[in-house]
């Protein structure tokens with residue numbers, strides 16, 4: 001696979017009277033899968049379309065594999081796109097669908113057939129080549145769409161919400177398939193999604209966008225454990241945001257006071273005093289004794305089979321708590337001690 005890097009240099013995009021991207025710079029290393037993640041309207045699709053050549057920037061430069069493609073049309077960019085709607089031709093078999101792009105790119109029929117068969121094999125559908133899209137499941141159709149893009153051997157594979165038409169269980173299967181394939185073949189992929197769990201599952205790097213800008217970027221673990229803002233803490237999984245007091249720092253850790261306890265947490269604010277903590281709901285413990293960092297009262301309790309969710313009112317506000325151990329049954333209105341496991345706490349720098 002000829003994997004290329006992607007660089008955006010100060011790219012802006014204005015649509016009549018509306019600036020979708022004010023000034024975007026980003027890098028995708030060759031051979032990695034980078035996800036553009038963010039709420040609806042943040043500019044993910046615009047960024048992907050600019051990369052594909054389906055839109056052109058108002059200013060700035062776009063490089064693919066080190067080459068300036070800013071002014072090149074889509075068909076000269078050496079990228080292939082997988083759409084959320086699959087966009088397969090309904091009257092063509094799976095094999096013909098995969099061959100189509102190769103043949104229209106000038107590949108002879110025999111070679112196109114061989115490469116299409118190889119594509120089917122890559123996505124584990126070698127026996128389904130003769131079927132029409134209507135005879136395949138949604139997940140199989142999406143794998144055909146991935147194979148069709150891959151056989152073109154693009155420098156960069158672009159995936160635009162590729163799983164959104166699949167049901168929950170299939171989404172998990174197909175996202176694992178896409179990630180396995182990407183790691184095995186080592187191609188570069190830019191993946192757009194609004195689903196944070198999907199982004200955590202497939203990415204080498206996640207770029208979280210907000211209103212056309214990058215809110216934070218980094219490895220999935222970094223974004224989850226070291227959010228730089230309340231927006232990121234909240235967007236990357238569930239988080240309770242609590243006020244705390246930074247008492248001092250030790251290396252990359254801060255000693256913070258939360259209620260009646262002191263905790264050693266990840267993060268360095270470069271100062272002491274009032275700050276905010278992100279607290280993951282599965283790292284909060286409840287006990288019916290008099291100890292704990294905070295006192296609380298259970299105001300909601302929802303039993304969900306493999307875990308219980310609680311809402312507890314404390315002097316620092318309401319907390320959302322996930323109890324996966326389920327070793328105790330705490331009733332509504334019970335008075336409880338609330339404690340925090342340090343690994344679920346992160347200091348928010350901004």
Ligand SMILES: Nc1ncnc2c1ncn2[C@@H]1O[C@H](COP(=O)(O)OP(=O)(O)OP(=O)(O)O)[C@@H](O)[C@H]1O
Pocket residue numbers: 015016018019020038039040041042043044045046047194
């Ligand atoms: N052709 C267009 N003309 C005018 N405004 C546009 C156009 N395309 C996109 N926009 C605007 O640019 C902003 C970013 O849109 P974009 O589709 O990139 O967002 P997104 O993050 O992909 O959202 P979604 O997840 O809803 O697809 C939105 O406010 C959108 O309304």
